[in-house]
Amino acid sequence: MLIVSPGDETFRGYCLEQVAAAYDVVLLTGTEPSWEKPYIVDYAVVDLHDTTALLSAGRALAARHALAGVVTWDEWHLVATARLARALGLPANSVEVMRGCRNKATARMLFARHGLPSAASMKARTLLEAGLATMTLGCPAVIKPAASAASIGVIRVDRPEELPAAFEFAWAGASRSREDTGVLVEEYLDGPEVSVECVTHRGETTAVAVTRKSLGPAPYFDETGHTVDAADPLLAQVGPVAAAAVKALGITDGVQHVEMRVVDGRPRLIEVNARLGGDMIGHLVRLATGIDLPKAAAALACGHNPDFTSTRRGAAGIRMLYPATSGTLTERQINQPFAAHTPWLQQVQWIRQVGDPLLLPPEGDLFTARAGFYIVTGHDTAEVTERLDTAADEITIATQAD
Numbered sequence: 001m002l003i004v005s006p007g008d009e010t011f012r013g014y015c016l017e018q019v020a021a022a023y024d025v026v027l028l029t030g031t032e033p034s035w036e037k038p039y040i041v042d043y044a045v046v047d048l049h050d051t052t053a054l055l056s057a058g059r060a061l062a063a064r065h066a067l068a069g070v071v072t073w074d075e076w077h078l079v080a081t082a083r084l085a086r087a088l089g090l091p092a093n094s095v096e097v098m099r100g101c102r103n104k105a106t107a108r109m110l111f112a113r114h115g116l117p118s119a120a121s122m123k124a125r126t127l128l129e130a131g132l133a134t135m136t137l138g139c140p141a142v143i144k145p146a147a148s149a150a151s152i153g154v155i156r157v158d159r160p161e162e163l164p165a166a167f168e169f170a171w172a173g174a175s176r177s178r179e180d181t182g183v184l185v186e187e188y189l190d191g192p193e194v195s196v197e198c199v200t201h202r203g204e205t206t207a208v209a210v211t212r213k214s215l216g217p218a219p220y221f222d223e224t225g226h227t228v229d230a231a232d233p234l235l236a237q238v239g240p241v242a243a244a245a246v247k248a249l250g251i252t253d254g255v256q257h258v259e260m261r262v263v264d265g266r267p268r269l270i271e272v273n274a275r276l277g278g279d280m281i282g283h284l285v286r287l288a289t290g291i292d293l294p295k296a297a298a299a300l301a302c303g304h305n306p307d308f309t310s311t312r313r314g315a316a317g318i319r320m321l322y323p324a325t326s327g328t329l330t331e332r333q334i335n336q337p338f339a340a341h342t343p344w345l346q347q348v349q350w351i352r353q354v355g356d357p358l359l360l361p362p363e364g365d366l367f368t369a370r371a372g373f374y375i376v377t378g379h380d381t382a383e384v385t386e387r388l389d390t391a392a393d394e395i396t397i398a399t400q401a402d
Contacts, residue, residue, distance in 0.1 A: 001298050002058065002067050002090075004028045004081045005048055005074035009035040010351055014283045015073055015276060015294040016040075022295055023068070026061050028054065028084075041065075048077055058084045069301030073276040073294070078102060091303040093274070097250040101274040104184055105146050107249060111269055114248040117241065118269040120187040130167045133185035134160060140188040142221075143167055145174035152365050156188060156219035166219070169362055189270070191263040194234065195226075195277055196242035197285055198256040199296050199308045205246045205256070207239030208293075208308050209285045211277065212381065216322065220361040222369070225388065227317035228284040229381040230310060234262070241267045249274075255297040257281065280318050280375065287316035287346065287377055314377060316346070317384040319392065321372040326360045327399035329353070332371055335394040344387055347375040348395075358399055371397050 001023035006016050013035065019025060020039035027036060027043040036043070042064060044057040061067070070090050072081040078098045085092030100106045104121070111118040120137055123146065124130035134141050134157065143166045144154040153173015157166045170183045193213040199206050210232050214225035242258035249272055257277035259270040275297075276282045282293040290311030299306040323329070329352050339345060350372040352358060359368040374391055378384040 001025050001301070002028065002061060002065075002070040002088075004054075004070060004072040004084065005030065005077045006033075006036055007074055010349060011278060011280060012073060014280070018286075018292055018294040019071075019298045023298055024065075026065055026067070028057055028061070048080070051080060051083065054080055055084060055087055058088060062088050069298065069303065071297050071301040073297070075102075075273060075275060075278075078274055085301075091253065091301060093251055093254060097252075098274060100249050101251070101272055103146055104144070104271055105182070107271055108184075108186075110248045110250075111245060114244065116244055116248055116269055117267060119189050122185050124167070124183050124185050127164060127167050130183065130185050131160070131163060134163060137185060137187050140190075142184075142186045142188050143170040144184050144186065145170055146182040146184050151221040151223065154221045155362075156221070158219070162219075173365075189261040189263050189268045191261045191268075193223075193259070193261050193270075194238060194267075195281070196235070196238050196258040196260070197228075197277060197281065197293060198242055198246055198258055199293070199300070199306055200246055200251055200254055200256060201300060201306055203247070203252045205243035205251075206308060207235060207242050208291050208310070209289055210235045210238055211281050211284070214319070216361075222361065222366050223279060223320075224322065225317065225319040226279055226281055226284060227315065227381050227384050227388075228281070228288040229315040229384070230289045230313045231315075231380065238262070238267045241269065242272075245269050245272050253300045253303075255293050255300065279320070280373070284316040284318060284375070287375075288312060288314050315380050315384045316375065316377045317381075317388050318373055318375045319388045320366075320370050321350075321374070321395065321397055322360070322369055323358045323371060323397050323399040325399055325401065326358060326363065326369075327401040329356050329358050329371060329397070330400045331396055331398035333396050334374075334391075338391075338394045342391075344377050345374065345391055346377055347373075349373055357402070 046057040082098040108121040122133040197209045216222040257273040296306035376387040
């Protein structure tokens with residue numbers, strides 16, 4: 001199995017570990033492997049954003065190993081991975097399909113063409129165009145990059161006078177993209193946000209879990225926590241819409257993370273991510289249901305039948321640790337007796353050290369704002385939510401303004 005861009009150990013280590021339990025793994029990576037080494041048999045370090053270099057390195061690994069498939073769980077490398085798979089004669093969705101998944105404007109058009117419930121959307125390359133779009137769509141509206149990820153550059157506008165600053169914020173986020181630096185103005189969907197974790201094989205999509213989201217303070221859309229419940233009744237309602245969205249984009253195989261909001265009791269699509277969800281969502285799915293999404297993604301990349309049989313019926317949740325204000329991290333700790341004697345507290349993970357800067361939006365984003373996270377399990381969503389709150393009272397994060 002060839003994996004493109006394994007990601008960081010904190011949030012994606014479980015993916016590589018689970019795939020390596022079933023396959024011999026070779027990597028295409030942008031940095032010299034460290035934590036990955038126990039899970040791989042070979043690798044090549046390459047500029048992952050250089051298409052020619054990526055194809056050349058992939059061919060070199062294919063010459064040394066009998067590759068069965070290639071997969072990535074990195075949003076930024078979906079298109080390049082599809083191109084590499086086709087060059088190596090391995091199973092994959094087309095490059096054009098992956099481009100559609102990466103571009104929110106294209107996805108909106110395809111949703112509309114297939115009659116799927118989405119958000120009204122208009123593209124804007126200037127502040128004037130954004131102003132005309134908000135006049136058409138009304139306020140509140142959402143301003144966002146056309147091709148980004150992780151809620152970078154996504155902001156809500158409640159009044160026209162907020163538009164100039166919001167457009168600048170979204171434009172700065174869009175400028176990070178190598179695919180489309182445009183900005184979208186969209187109808188604001190007012191309702192709880194969820195994602196549907198899907199497995200698609202030969203054009204047939206199965207929704208295996210629904211993830212309920214917690215968001216940070218408006219006007220930003222940073223995801224601060226997630227819960228997964230194997231018995232969540234919402235899955236039956238949102239699953240068919242997620243499957244229809246996957247089909248509308250032309251995806252035939254793979255694992256998808258489909259985001260939507262439930263507005264007045266009805267699901268409305270936000271986007272389809274043609275890869276495993278971030279923020280440890282795949283790990284939550286395994287804790288709650290027993291389904292191994294990274295392994296399913298690898299099987300699909302090889303053209304094999306994936307195993308997504310549910311073997312558990314519980315719930316799990318994650319909460320990100322943010323400071324109250326931006327500044328230098330001065331204290332981070334958890335009550336050690338509590339942690340040592342609480343079996344449902346599965347993991348506490350720090351990702352910033354004392355002395356590191358933590359920068360909240362609008363100056364920062366989730367990559368600069370989070371100090372860490374923790375994961376709990378329980379019988380159902382209510383118990384998991386209660387336990388997340390209980391654990392929060394045992395954790396301290398403090399910052400000092402710079």
